[in-house]
Amino acid sequence: MLKHDGAGLVAAIIQQFDSKEVLMLGWMDNEALRRTLTSGRVTFYSRSRQEYWRKGDTSGHAQYVKTVALDCDGDALLITVDQVGAACHTGTHTCFDARKLTAVVGNRGE
Numbered sequence: 001m002l003k004h005d006g007a008g009l010v011a012a013i014i015q016q017f018d019s020k021e022v023l024m025l026g027w028m029d030n031e032a033l034r035r036t037l038t039s040g041r042v043t044f045y046s047r048s049r050q051e052y053w054r055k056g057d058t059s060g061h062a063q064y065v066k067t068v069a070l071d072c073d074g075d076a077l078l079i080t081v082d083q084v085g086a087a088c089h090t091g092t093h094t095c096f097d098a099r100k101l102t103a104v105v106g107n108r109g110e
Contacts, residue, residue, distance in 0.1 A: 004075075012026045012033075012076075012077040013078050016080070017080040023095065024094065027045050037065075042055045056085075062083075063083055
C-alpha cells in the first residue's frame with residue numbers, strides 16, 4: 001500500500017493529537033513504520049546518518065503514537081502523537097514556527 005520514493009522512504013507528517021498542530025516531518029522506511037506501529041513510539045529513518053532513530057531517546061522529547069493513517073495516494077503518513085517537550089531538533093515546539101513565507105491570502109468565492 002505504501003508508495004516509497006527512490007530511496008525507499010515515505011514522508012511522515014507528525015501532528016499533536018489534541019491541538020491538531022503540525023509538529024514536524026520525518027522519513028520512514030518499512031522498518032521504521034513497523035517499529036512505530038508495534039512500539040507506541042515514533043521511529044524515523046535518518047537520511048543524513050543512514051540509521052534509525054526513535055524520537056526522544058537522546059533528547060527526552062518523545063512522541064507517543066495515537067493514530068497512524070496513510071493518505072489516499074499511499075505516499076505519505078499522518079501520525080498523531082502526544083508530544084513531550086520540543087518536536088524540533090532546534091528546541092522549538094514545532095518545526096514550522098520560525099520561517100514563515102509571505103503569501104497572498106486567498107478567499108472563497110474569488
